[in-house]
Amino acid sequence: xxxxxxxxxxxxxxxxxxxxxxxxxxxxxxxxxxxxxxxxxxxxxxxxxxxxxxxxxxxxxxxxxxxxxxxxxxxxxxxxxxxxxxxxxxxxxxxxxxxxxxxxxxxxxxxxxxxxxxxxxxxxxxxxxxxxxxxxxxxxxxxxxxxxxxxxxxxxxxxxxxxxxxxxxxxxxxxxxxxxxxxxxxxxxxxxxxxxxxxxxxxxxxxxxxxxxxxxxxxxxxxxxxxxxxxxxxxxxxxxxxxxxxxxxxxxxxxxxxxxxxxxxxxxxxxxxxxxxxxxxxxxxxxxxxxxx
Amino acid sequence: xxxxxxxxxxxxxxxxxxxxxxxxxxxxxxxxxxxxxxxxxxxxxxxxxxxxxxxxxxxxxxxxxxxxxxxxxxxxxxxxxxxxxxxxxxxxxxxxxxxxxxxxxxxxxxxxxxxxxxxxxxxxxxxxxxxxxxxxxxxxxxxxxxxxxxxxxxxxxxxxxxxxxxxxxxxxxxxxxxxxxxxxxxxxxxxxxxxxxxxxxxxxxxxxxxxxxxxxxxxxxxxxxxxxxxxxxxxxxxxxxxxxxxxxxxxxxxxxxxxxxxx
Numbered sequence: 001x002x003x004x005x006x007x008x009x010x011x012x013x014x015x016x017x018x019x020x021x022x023x024x025x026x027x028x029x030x031x032x033x034x035x036x037x038x039x040x041x042x043x044x045x046x047x048x049x050x051x052x053x054x055x056x057x058x059x060x061x062x063x064x065x066x067x068x069x070x071x072x073x074x075x076x077x078x079x080x081x082x083x084x085x086x087x088x089x090x091x092x093x094x095x096x097x098x099x100x101x102x103x104x105x106x107x108x109x110x111x112x113x114x115x116x117x118x119x120x121x122x123x124x125x126x127x128x129x130x131x132x133x134x135x136x137x138x139x140x141x142x143x144x145x146x147x148x149x150x151x152x153x154x155x156x157x158x159x160x161x162x163x164x165x166x167x168x169x170x171x172x173x174x175x176x177x178x179x180x181x182x183x184x185x186x187x188x189x190x191x192x193x194x195x196x197x198x199x200x201x202x203x204x205x206x207x208x209x210x211x212x213x214x215x216x217x218x219x220x221x222x223x224x225x226x227x228x229x230x231x232x233x234x235x236x237x238x239x240x241x242x243x244x245x246x247x248x249x250x251x252x253x254x255x256x257x258x259x260x261x262x263x264x265x266x267x268x269x270x271x272x273x274x275x276x277x278x279x280x281x282x283x284x285x286x287x288x289x290x291x292x293x
Numbered sequence: 294x295x296x297x298x299x300x301x302x303x304x305x306x307x308x309x310x311x312x313x314x315x316x317x318x319x320x321x322x323x324x325x326x327x328x329x330x331x332x333x334x335x336x337x338x339x340x341x342x343x344x345x346x347x348x349x350x351x352x353x354x355x356x357x358x359x360x361x362x363x364x365x366x367x368x369x370x371x372x373x374x375x376x377x378x379x380x381x382x383x384x385x386x387x388x389x390x391x392x393x394x395x396x397x398x399x400x401x402x403x404x405x406x407x408x409x410x411x412x413x414x415x416x417x418x419x420x421x422x423x424x425x426x427x428x429x430x431x432x433x434x435x436x437x438x439x440x441x442x443x444x445x446x447x448x449x450x451x452x453x454x455x456x457x458x459x460x461x462x463x464x465x466x467x468x469x470x471x472x473x474x475x476x477x478x479x480x481x482x483x484x485x486x487x488x489x490x491x492x493x494x495x496x497x498x499x500x501x502x503x504x505x506x507x508x509x510x511x512x513x514x515x516x517x518x519x520x521x522x523x524x525x526x527x528x529x530x531x532x533x534x535x536x537x538x539x540x541x542x543x544x545x546x547x548x549x550x551x552x553x554x555x556x
Contacts, residue, residue: 197478237456239458
């Protein structure tokens with residue numbers, strides 16, 4: 001058996017596989033931290049720290065488990081939990097040119113019954129009282145380059161975290177004139193805030209290509225289509241927590257592993273689980289038909 | 294685990310059973326504050342985002358120091374009294390500000406300090422909705438709120454809704470050891486109507502407060518800007534277990550400030 005084939009599923013999860021698979025790709029950049037010191041005011045070291053925290057500096061894959069709740073907020077009825085969501089993000093990482101790193105992100109999971117934690121085929125919308133049928137969570141491939149720049153890490157002792165807000169305004173794939181209940185407006189507005197947390201000693205450790213990381217994620221978004229909220233005033237608040245997976249069996253509930261392996265066979269092992277870009281709004285458009293009021 | 298062990302805080306990870314309401318509330322107190330009698334501080338810093346009809350804008354930043362006075366009661370119950378103090382600052386600086394150049398209205402706003410508490414809470418034995426993954430553990434506390442967010446109390450108050458969601462993260466192994474306090478990281482999220490000092494009276498749009506911080510061990514763990522703020526504005530806050538007695542909130546504090554200034 002070749003050395004590469006000794007890579008265990010556990011190694012693959014945490015992005016450690018590349019240490020045996022392609023060590024030259026790491027050393028060729030010559031930007032590992034020396035003597036366990038780290039200067040986050042240096043753009044190159046900052047990008048390296050960021051990459052180690054959310055992914056890996058090696059040519060490898062990193063998986064992130066998440067679980068959370070989607071709330072709805074309306075002026076009349078206040079805030080109510082609507083449904084859960086859980087999944088595994090896959091980042092396929094590689095060192096890139098000019099001290100940069102490149103990764104491709106995928107996402108598979110399910111909208112979750114809040115009581116059982118199992119996939120929800122349908123649920124009662126607490127605002128409308130109607131039965132809603134969620135689509136599956138699927139996203140990617142999304143490509144991104146991590147360039148040398150100063151990111152505002154917060155450091156307290158050995159603890160380190162980074163808030164990363166993203167503001168998205170985009171044209172709704174679902175025309176509200178046609179998708180009267182599934183589409184809330186012609187343009188959608190999303191705020192994502194991801195907070196990545198780790199240890200500075202791990203980021204400064206030259207023996208680690210990928211550092212342990214936990215994540216807190218919140219999204220303030222327009223109504224998602226399968227909730228069939230129409231033009232009702234209000235919005236969603238999504239929250240989830242999660243972590244970079246070190247050991248698949250220990251870190252991820254078995255029902256989620258089984259769901260992913262059934263829905264997307266080879267997802268955990270493949271560097272390219274699918275080619276054509278997918279997303280929840282597009283999936284809704286592809287799978288469903290407009291519903292009249 | 295024997296409940297007697299719990300009372301004396303003598304147990305190990307192998308015996309921590311979070312499905313047991315007494316052990317679950319003990320673990321909660323240990324993560325969020327202290328399972329013993331102690332004063333616990335969280336230093337948090339974050340951003341307020343404006344959730345506008347045409348998109349989202351980062352608006353202003355803030356820092357706060359939360360103080361919890363924890364005590365262990367009988368029957369597996371814990372109690373704490375919470376205070377908060379802090380300040381607003383511009384997006385590109387950590388200096389506390391009193392006058393804010395509002396980028397949405399292009400007007401100057403006179404702000405107040407962040408001030409809240411005392412808020413009392415009793416935590417009895419119950420099953421908490423923990424999220425566990427390997428040795429990592431989280432507890433999430435979504436709270437729906439309603440009230441009047443206008444500049445002054447009036448008879449024509451229209452109730453508005455707000456939503457806070459605090460998330461605490463720690464290590465399962467640290468909750469199961471014999472100490473009464475565990476390290477914790479907090480993410481604070483709060484969606485609210487516009488606070489009156491921002492001068493935007495618009496029910497259609499909201500603000501989202503997002504902050505992150507951790508349970509701190511000592512004064513030296515505080516950011517320099519917070520140390521300077523406390524020295525100049527709240528000298529005894531850090532050491533006091535009773536920094537003020539009259540219940541207040543940032544909103545009430547602002548209204549009182551306005552009332553004093555209008556006299």
